[in-house]
Amino acid sequence: MLADDAGLVREGIARLLTADGVHVVAQFPDATGLLAAVGVERPDVAILDVRMPPTRTTEGLAAAVELKRAYPDLGVLVLSQYVETRHAVDLLAQGRTGVGYLLKERVARSTDLVDALHRIAAGGTVVDAEVVEAVFATPRRADPLDRLTAKEREVLALVAQGYSNDRIAERLMVTARTVETHTSRIFSKLGLETDPATHRRVLAVLAHLRASAGPTAESVPTRTTAGHGPA
Template identity: 55%
Template sequence: MRVVIADDAVILREGLARLLEARGLTVVAAVADAGELKRAVAEHAPDVVVVDIRMPPTHTDEGLRAALELRREHPDVGILLFSQYVETRYVKDLLAESAAGVGYLLKERVADLDDFVDALRRVAGGGTALDPEVLSHLLGGSRGALDGLTPREREVLALMAEGRTNDAIARRFVVSGRAIEKHVANIFAKLGLPPSGDDHRRVLAVLRYLESA
């Protein structure tokens, strides 16, 4: 898997590159600003990019705006926002058409490198990895389309938004896979997502979750 890292903090940038290389990933570029990021993606055609939100020159939202451009110009490249800040501006635009291939993790909440690599692989493969705290801010406390969900169904949907499989969710709650399948089926039904044989219903459910803000 080919990765581009964009972060203006040189120690984090180079350190993360070495850690990912040690896990068998290929870091084709590690850059410090949004302009270099766009050039690196055009040159190397990576599977996924890791992007800090706040980068030079203003250290506000350059990384996020660059991610939006990459989403439009290189739709096959997975995008994992990796920041110490929760910034909801533009994030819904990033997820507007599909949450597939998009992730947003908070630096301070990543305690295990294997979990980070797993999230990176999911995003590169077209999956989703959204931190629960990010989801909480995106929802803004609004219930909206989620009114009919039970508390456990909301918890299951939040884990789906992180990109977790049914088996992983079952292990988290220490229940059977069949129990989680029932919760997921109920979520699809309550959100108006009829059976289609298409795994993208999980992504559509996550988008309904985000749209409820």
């Protein structure tokens, strides 16, 4: 299901997804209609913009948080042109898994979006690199990541973007074993013990985002950056 108040954008996204084999169950110009329909149609993933009627502030993000609270297994993707760090934290903290936050102007290809949807539907977390950068730049109240080295913070930023250990190893030009060592140290320093009932990669990202949700965090429009799609 797809909710975006810009009709042309909404229809364009729907057509691109359909062309790539994604079944778009329904489209809505606001979050209210989508919220009412999810319980009936039970889609795999709901895509929402951030700013929609009536106030055009954060209705989409509020709806996303509500959806994850009511339907934990539902994948929720926020697709916006704004970075909302505090609201991103709310969404991820409520959803744990099966959530994403991507920026419209940085999704270079429809296949990137489809790949993100599949990962979110499977319970993964996909966060745009620019959202991660904005979070790192946000003044912090108490940062549990101060214990991490610069390299560990770099690895964590890539984990937040949804990269696997093998992909992280390729980007950093190190071995997969080295990445495993870094992630193991990150989990240990953040106090994330091995537990089959939790997803430590997601919890590590949440730990960073929660610490980053300081009182001065704001919504800012994104910069157009050609050729940079979702991780």
